[in-house]
Amino acid sequence: MANYSKDHLFQLVKSLSKAEKRGFKIYATRSSNEDAKFIQLFDALDKAANYDEDQILTKVKGIKKKQLSNLKAHLYKQILVSLRLININHNTDIQLREQMDYARILYNKGLYKQSLRILDRIKEIATQNYRATLRYEVLVLEKIIESQYITRSLRNRAEELIGQTNETLTSLNEYSSLSNLALHLYGIYIKAGHVRSEKDFKSISSFFKKALEKIDTSNLDFFGKHYLVVSHTWYSLIVQDFLSQYRYAQKWVNLFRETPDMLTIEPIWYLKGMHVLLEALFVLGHYKKHEEEIKKLNVFLLSPPNKADENFETLGFMYLYTSRINSHFIAGTFSEGIALVPELIKKLDKYAQRVDPHRILIFYYKIACLYFGAGDNKQCIFYLNKIINYSDPRLREDIHCFARILNLIAHFELGNQAHVDYQVRVVYRFLRKMNDLNLVQKEVLKFLRNLGSIKHNNVTEEFIALRERLLAINKMPFQKRPSLYLDIVSWLEAKISNKPVQDIIKSKFKLR
Numbered sequence: 001m002a003n004y005s006k007d008h009l010f011q012l013v014k015s016l017s018k019a020e021k022r023g024f025k026i027y028a029t030r031s032s033n034e035d036a037k038f039i040q041l042f043d044a045l046d047k048a049a050n051y052d053e054d055q056i057l058t059k060v061k062g063i064k065k066k067q068l069s070n071l072k073a074h075l076y077k078q079i080l081v082s083l084r085l086i087n088i089n090h091n092t093d094i095q096l097r098e099q100m101d102y103a104r105i106l107y108n109k110g111l112y113k114q115s116l117r118i119l120d121r122i123k124e125i126a127t128q129n130y131r132a133t134l135r136y137e138v139l140v141l142e143k144i145i146e147s148q149y150i151t152r153s154l155r156n157r158a159e160e161l162i163g164q165t166n167e168t169l170t171s172l173n174e175y176s177s178l179s180n181l182a183l184h185l186y187g188i189y190i191k192a193g194h195v196r197s198e199k200d201f202k203s204i205s206s207f208f209k210k211a212l213e214k215i216d217t218s219n220l221d222f223f224g225k226h227y228l229v230v231s232h233t234w235y236s237l238i239v240q241d242f243l244s245q246y247r248y249a250q251k252w253v254n255l256f257r258e259t260p261d262m263l264t265i266e267p268i269w270y271l272k273g274m275h276v277l278l279e280a281l282f283v284l285g286h287y288k289k290h291e292e293e294i295k296k297l298n299v300f301l302l303s304p305p306n307k308a309d310e311n312f313e314t315l316g317f318m319y320l321y322t323s324r325i326n327s328h329f330i331a332g333t334f335s336e337g338i339a340l341v342p343e344l345i346k347k348l349d350k351y352a353q354r355v356d357p358h359r360i361l362i363f364y365y366k367i368a369c370l371y372f373g374a375g376d377n378k379q380c381i382f383y384l385n386k387i388i389n390y391s392d393p394r395l396r397e398d399i400h401c402f403a404r405i406l407n408l409i410a411h412f413e414l415g416n417q418a419h420v421d422y423q424v425r426v427v428y429r430f431l432r433k434m435n436d437l438n439l440v441q442k443e444v445l446k447f448l449r450n451l452g453s454i455k456h457n458n459v460t461e462e463f464i465a466l467r468e469r470l471l472a473i474n475k476m477p478f479q480k481r482p483s484l485y486l487d488i489v490s491w492l493e494a495k496i497s498n499k500p501v502q503d504i505i506k507s508k509f510k511l512r
Contacts, residue, residue, distance in 0.1 A: 009072045010051040011353055012079055013042065015310060020086060021046065027082040037063055038075040090307040092265055096122055096134055103141065112149050116142065129265055130222045132171045139165050171224065177215045178227035181208075185234035190358060193398035194240050195478055196438060201239055208235050222262060226255055226269065233276055240478065246280035253277050264305040267312055274300070275319040282326040287509070290330065294323050314354040317347055318363075325366045332505030334373030341367055361387055361399050368406065369486070373502045377410040384410070401431055402486055405441060408448055409491065424449045439473045444488060460496055467492040 016024070028039050037060060044059040045051070057065060088094045099122050106115035119138050126135040143161050188204065195201045208231075217228055229252045236244035252273035256263050263270055274297045281290040301308075301316040308316075321344050328337030348355060348363060368383040387403040404427045411419050428445055447466050470489050487505065494501040 007051040009076050010045055010048070012076065013045045015353065016079075017310075020083060023086045024079055024082040027085065028078055038071055038078060041071055041075050042079075087307075087309075090309075092125070092129055093131070093134075096125060096131065100134070100137065100141075103138075107141065107145060112145050116145060129261075132168055132175055132221070132223070136165070136168045136172060139168060171221055174215060174217075174220060174224045175227065177211075178220075178224055178231060181211050181215075182227045182230040182234060184211075185231060185238065189234055189238050191397065193238075195238055197478055201478060204235070204238055222255070222259060226252070229255060237276075237280075242280055242283045246277070246284060246286075249273060249277035249280050260305075267300075267304055267306060268315060270300070271297075271312070271315050271319060275315075275322070278319070278323045278326070282323070282330060285330055287327070287330045290323070290327060294320070294327065297323065310354065314351045317351060318355065318359055321347070322362070322366070325370065328370065329366075329373075329505075331509050332373070332502045332507075334370050334502040334505075337370045338374055338376070341370065357390070357392075361390065365399050365403055368403070372406060372410060373505070375500055375502075377413045380410045381407060381414075401441070404430060405444060406486055409444075409486075409488075412448060420448055439476070440470060440488065443469050443473070463492050463495045467496065 024042070025039075028036070028042070040060045041056065044056050048055065053065070053068065057063065057068065060071075063071060084094060088098060099118055103115045103118040103122065106112075106118065119142050123135055123138045123142075126132075126138065139161060143165070146157055146161060185208070195204060212231075217224070220228060229248050233245055233248040233252060236242070236248055253270070256266070256270040256273065274293065278290060278293050278297070281293065297316075297320060301320060304312060321340065324340060325337055328334060328340075344363065344367070348360065364383045364386045368380045368387075371377070371380040371383065384403045384407045387400060388407065390400070404423075408420055408423055408427060411423070424445055431441055431445075443466060447462065467489055470492070474489070487501075490504045490508070491501050494504045497504070
């Protein structure tokens with residue numbers, strides 16, 4: 001992965017497209033100011049491969065080191081202003097904020113009726129686009145004007161503003177409560193993944209039920225309905241109710257498909273919904289529906305309803321490649337899936353500044369699983385080590401835990417029994433520390449630990465016995481999680497029948 005500087009200005013400059021750089025230059029030189037020092041600084045940063053202050057000072061003539069901080073702050077502001085001007089025609093929120101600024105200026109000038117006229121227009125658009133926060137800001141300024149200056153029939157106007165304010169505050173409260181709930185549940189999933197026990201299930205279920213009881217869901221606007229569905233989706237995922245996850249993810253996506261205007265305004269939330277829907281279909285093994293939704297996602301990415309920005313492109317790349325890899329997992333076509341890896345690694349490098357570490361860890365794990373399924377255990381271990389050596393093992397604890405289990409199995413496949421014997425104890429301690437030692441992991445670790453002492457002619461019998469124990473565990477509540485990350489049963493069946501893992505999974509796929 002590329003090693004990008006953490007300097008915020010340097011990151012901003014490097015994130016600019018050619019059109020945005022050209023737009024900045026036009027904006028910055030609007031007063032024939034081509035030689036301004038902040039433009040020289042921009043050019044120096046644009047051409048630099050890495051951020052090096054000493055090198056920059058030699059390229060930007062006439063400034064001292066103590067002046068550089070102020071010059072950087074000025075350039076940063078100028079770039080943001082130019083980006084705002086470039087994007088204003090493509091973003092409703094920016095347009096409305098600009099109009100809000102104009103209304104405030106007119107109010108300060110004493111031009112109250114002109115200010116109210118603009119505020120009326122903003123409020124109408126904000127209402128149409130479910131922007132309750134901005135609508136509330138408009139109402140606050142309207143009430144200030146109406147309470148200080150006689151502009152209309154105050155009696156009727158006062159009742160009207162009070163009614164609109166109460167209605168907006170109700171929407172804001174519901175929106176805030178439901179968005180907080182959705183974020184809280186998502187945070188739980190990112191940190192710990194799925195529930196591990198009856199105790200975990202009761203805890204999260206009680207929390208979810210009590211949170212919903214406090215919220216009136218009888219008369220929700222678009223975003224209220226959206227966050228309610230999102231909350232149910234995350235809850236279903238956490239408690240391993242994957243059929244419910246699919247149903248709520250479908251509602252999430254349908255909410256946008258039935259309200260096309262919101263696809264233009266909030267394409268990112270639609271993308272996220274598509275991703276969650278595809279993940280649910282993957283877990284359920286619905287290959288045909290999964291492929292249909294991938295096609296829809298690809299069409300949406302190629303023809304977005306509005307100008308595609310960097311955020312849209314980054315998330316679109318992540319969700320599309322995740323789903324493409326998952327297709328190979330469902331069908332057992334691991335060798336074909338490996339063809340995706342070089343292009344995926346290039347894109348991860350390209351989007352390195354924008355892809356969060358959690359997502360990168362997941363990609364590494366999926367790539368490792370592709371190589372494992374294809375029988376390339378060395379490459380599998382290479383990508384697993386990127387997870388194992390990551391500085392914070394508490395980011396996606398579940399991924400860290402299963403990466404270590406798969407790493408042991410891959411070393412076993414390579415015949416590194418001495419390494420396996422030592423690492424079993426290390427992994428056991430790690431899993432205990434993470435509080436993630438489930439029944440499947442206990443059985444696999446015990447099996448690998450004892451494998452060296454098993455006679456060669458009895459190995460197949462041990463594989464069969466382990467398979468039977470794991471199949472029994474898979475039927476237990478809250479024990480579905482291990483099979484989502486690693487199909488150990490298929491690996492055992494491959495060992496028993498002396499066939500490649502992907503052949504076993506392919507045969508299961510054909511039977512389905």
